[in-house]
Amino acid sequence: MRSWFDGVIVEESTLDGLYDRDILAWSERQSALLRRAGADECLPESMDWPNIAEEIEAIGRSELRACEGLLAQAIARLLKLHAFPESAAAQHWRSEAGAFLTEAKRTFSPSMRHRIDIAEISRNAMTGLRRSGQTLAVAAIPWSYPLTLEELFDETVDVARLVRRLG
Numbered sequence: 001m002r003s004w005f006d007g008v009i010v011e012e013s014t015l016d017g018l019y020d021r022d023i024l025a026w027s028e029r030q031s032a033l034l035r036r037a038g039a040d041e042c043l044p045e046s047m048d049w050p051n052i053a054e055e056i057e058a059i060g061r062s063e064l065r066a067c068e069g070l071l072a073q074a075i076a077r078l079l080k081l082h083a084f085p086e087s088a089a090a091q092h093w094r095s096e097a098g099a100f101l102t103e104a105k106r107t108f109s110p111s112m113r114h115r116i117d118i119a120e121i122s123r124n125a126m127t128g129l130r131r132s133g134q135t136l137a138v139a140a141i142p143w144s145y146p147l148t149l150e151e152l153f154d155e156t157v158d159v160a161r162l163v164r165r166l167g
Helices: 023-038 049-083 090-107 118-131 159-166
Strands: 002-005 008-011
Touching: 023 049, 049 090, 049 118, 049 159, 090 159
Parallel strands: none
Antiparallel strands: 002 008
């Protein structure tokens, strides 16, 4: 079966399961279709098509923000571990970093890859740590973030290796 989307005909099978595979791409696709349908004069005017489309699109953006937030929490723990490896809280930070990375990976979908800026998330995490009153030695915190999304989402999350990479 064929379907119409963005001016091209695509096979229906390419749309099957997109919701489960990539919620961000699904929400953007569905909102585009709703906006197009809302412009059709044959459809009921009583439907608030622009806001319905916006709400559908917001689902994907919410998932993206959730993934970025989890990455920020993980990165904050990695930065603390880098700055204070002998802290009494180090084991707790290791555990949290691993849990945040696992959950971020679970919420990640393929279309998020080109939207997630690890360097920006890292800068924000660093700023958040400083604002929260953490006395982080400037020399102990890397100003450029050497980790990649691939490393953070590696199958075998090795928090100690990630912390070593910061140095």
